[in-house]
Amino acid sequence: MHAMVMERAGERLKLERIAIPIPGSGELLLKVQACGICRTDLHVVDGELTAPKLPLVPGHQIIGLVQECGQGVIGFQDGDLVGVPWLGGTCGECEYCVSDRENLCNRAIFTGYQRNGGFAEYCTADARFCFSIPEDYLPTQAAPLLCAGLIGYRSLRMAGKGKRLGIYGFGAAAHIVTQVAVWQEREVYAYTREEDTTGQEFARSMGACWAGSALEPPPVELDAAIIFAPAGELVPLALQAVGKGGVVVCGGIYMSNIPSFPYELLWGERSIISVTNLTRRDGEEFLELAPRIPIRTEVQVFPLDQANEALDALRSGWITGAAVLVPDTADV
Structure with missing residues (x-):
């Protein structure tokens, strides 16, 4: 099969021919139909996440058709359309796993990081961590739901039930x-960034009642804020924007250093919280909810062999919505 392979951090991915993987016990072999590109993929490729297996096939927003079920697989059969998220496996026995906090497992395995992901024509995945995809979605539309959607959903839950919500960084998750x-x-x-009028207009088209520069004060006092941009300097700005009792949620897996700020910004029972990975319950709830809203994903599609160009576009802020890779062999 063809796959885009990362040999070392900081280098361009290489299009290579490698063996189609064989599913082990409890695993699915999937024919990849689409794979979303996430900012986490940038952090992996650029070396900001420092423990990838090498060589590595990145990609963790995978939509695939089941080609083969390994021994002991329950709940899936050949031909099913399934999704594979970032969380690819956990130990199942630590204090976090047994208390419904498997997203915090210290022995977790992550797709496209510690196991090969979906920048390829085929991949394998632990069936216990895969999701059935709603029939309402094409593979390219569904792919961003597997991380941008799931992390966004978890971040929104962590933000509480306040009416006025600020979102910093308007990309795939936002x-x-x-x-x-x-x-x-x-x-x-x-x-958004001050000069990003296109992003601001996109935000309004998605339902935002106001869009402007991250350097501007909000037109109203916010109840909560979610930061998706990996920029630590936004944390004090978001604290300034939320009222007493407000929460600032850091929704990314990586963020630059947060600068010091006066205690008065935190005082008034404001809080800062990070979102770490996802749980299978998050996925089940969100994928049941998505077609009821219904969520519409805006995607820019790239062929598999243009993964580097897609990553460059995301890195430069040129993607409106989400980028998605599609192999030539996909059944779409």
């Missing part, structure tokens, strides 16, 4: 979570 928040009858205030 454009999905905005639709959920608007469906919940919240007001969304979207923040």
Whole structure:
């Protein structure tokens, strides 16, 4: 099969021919139909996440058709359309796993990081951590739901039930979570880079009631804020924007250093919290909810062999919505 392979951090991915993987016990062999590109993939490829297996096939927002079920697989059969998220496996026995916090497992395995992912024509996945995909979605539309959607959904839950929500960084996750928040009858205030008028217009088209520069004060006092941009300097700005009792949620797996700030920004029972990975319950709840809203994903599709160009576009902020890779062999 063809796959885009990372040999060393900081280098371009290489298009290579490698063996089609064989599913082990409890695993599925999937023919990849689409694989979303996430900012986490950038952090892996650029070396900001420092423990990948090498060589590595990245990609963790995978939509695939089941080609073969390994021994002991329950709940899936050949031909099923399934999704594979970032969380690819856990130990199942630590204090976090047994207390419904498997997202915090210290022995977790991550797709496209410690096991090969979906920048390829085929991949394998632990069936216990795969999801059935709603019939309402094409593979390219569904792919961003597997991380941008799931992390956005978990971030929104962590933000509480306040009506006025600020979102910093309007990319793949933000454009999905905005639709959920608007469906919940919240007001969304979207923040982008000062010059990104295209992103601001996109935010308004997704339902944001206001969009502007991250350097601007909000037109109203916020109840909560979610930061998707990996920029630590946004944390003090978000704290300034939320009222007493407000929460600032850091929704990324990586963020630059947070600068020091006066205690008065935190005082008033404001809080800062990070979102770490996802649980299977998050996935089940969100994928049941998505077609009811219904969530519409905006995608820019790239062929598999243009993965580097897609990563460059995401790194430079040129993607509106989400980028998705499609192998030539996909049944779409």
